[in-house]
Amino acid sequence: MDLNLAGKSVIVTGGGSNIGRAISLAFARERSHVTIADVDEAQAKKVAAEAQTLGAASAVAARTDVTKWDVVQAMVRDVEGRCGGVDVLVNNVGWTMDRLFIEKTREEWEREIQLNLWGMINCTRAVLDGMIARKSGAIVSMGSDAGRMGEFREGVYAACKAGVIALSKSLAREVGRHGIRLNVVCPGMTMPSSDDEISPLSMWAAEANRQWRTDEMKARIAKVYPLRRVGTPEDITGAVLFFASDRASFVTGQTLSVSGGYTMM
Numbered sequence: 001m002d003l004n005l006a007g008k009s010v011i012v013t014g015g016g017s018n019i020g021r022a023i024s025l026a027f028a029r030e031r032s033h034v035t036i037a038d039v040d041e042a043q044a045k046k047v048a049a050e051a052q053t054l055g056a057a058s059a060v061a062a063r064t065d066v067t068k069w070d071v072v073q074a075m076v077r078d079v080e081g082r083c084g085g086v087d088v089l090v091n092n093v094g095w096t097m098d099r100l101f102i103e104k105t106r107e108e109w110e111r112e113i114q115l116n117l118w119g120m121i122n123c124t125r126a127v128l129d130g131m132i133a134r135k136s137g138a139i140v141s142m143g144s145d146a147g148r149m150g151e152f153r154e155g156v157y158a159a160c161k162a163g164v165i166a167l168s169k170s171l172a173r174e175v176g177r178h179g180i181r182l183n184v185v186c187p188g189m190t191m192p193s194s195d196d197e198i199s200p201l202s203m204w205a206a207e208a209n210r211q212w213r214t215d216e217m218k219a220r221i222a223k224v225y226p227l228r229r230v231g232t233p234e235d236i237t238g239a240v241l242f243f244a245s246d247r248a249s250f251v252t253g254q255t256l257s258v259s260g261g262y263t264m265m
């Protein structure tokens, strides 16, 4: 299926690691102009080099902290200047620490809200003026099944992801008249296969989350997935490319779980 993404200008936030990395490389294979907007510039540069060899029209690492409004605006202006506009924004940055609500510190809650919600608000707001002017755009955001059904040890993160879904639906209603679509992809548990695929800032680099990456843990988790395996970063890319493409030109405000059947709604 030709997705008609060749030559399109795409920003992937957190595109240096794991799911964001796989999404950046998937757009590269479609010959898009890919901007990898990650706070870890060295990791983003690594992925940009890979993207270039896979056929990206261009691949640029843009050091960006999505929680900083002025930084996000400058990054978007740079992409607009280089590529003539932003066709696709993938709001991929997210973070959580696996811990009970009553055991988490206020700093951890604040960080979850900053990265999962403020990052998405900032980046979405920053691309909208250009998309409205050009009467076209697709915004795909990473939600989580936690945001659809709640999740043990992920309370504030789940609240943020529910916020990502609700904001996407609300904006889909507001900006649909300008030809702009917003949709959400909810990955299941999706781990990197090696540390090469992640920044030290990835949540999978944190000691508390490393325990999930053993074969034994993966086999235990797989038991609750009808498809009996955990996801790979590449599993997530098809849904993102579809929502980003003209093939989804009549699809907006939708949430799609790519989680092996873990949730069905």
Ligand SMILES: NC(=O)c1ccc[n+]([C@@H]2O[C@H](COP(=O)([O-])OP(=O)(O)OC[C@H]3O[C@@H](n4cnc5c(N)ncnc54)[C@H](O)[C@@H]3O)[C@@H](O)[C@H]2O)c1
Binding pocket: 013, 014, 015, 016, 017, 018, 019, 020, 037, 038, 039, 040, 043, 064, 065, 066, 067, 091, 092, 093, 094, 095, 115, 142, 143, 144, 145, 186, 187, 188, 189, 190, 191, 198, 199, 201, 202, 203, 204
């Ligand atoms: N991996 C999963 O199991 C899973 C499950 C459900 C939802 N999700 C969601 O999918 C998305 C991607 O998850 P992942 O596991 O690939 O993440 P990850 O933690 O592996 O990677 C996050 C990337 O974001 C970058 N980053 C961190 N803070 C940043 C900031 N302030 N500004 C810009 N970049 C920043 C990091 O450098 C890293 O490259 C997240 O939104 C996450 O919540 C992931």
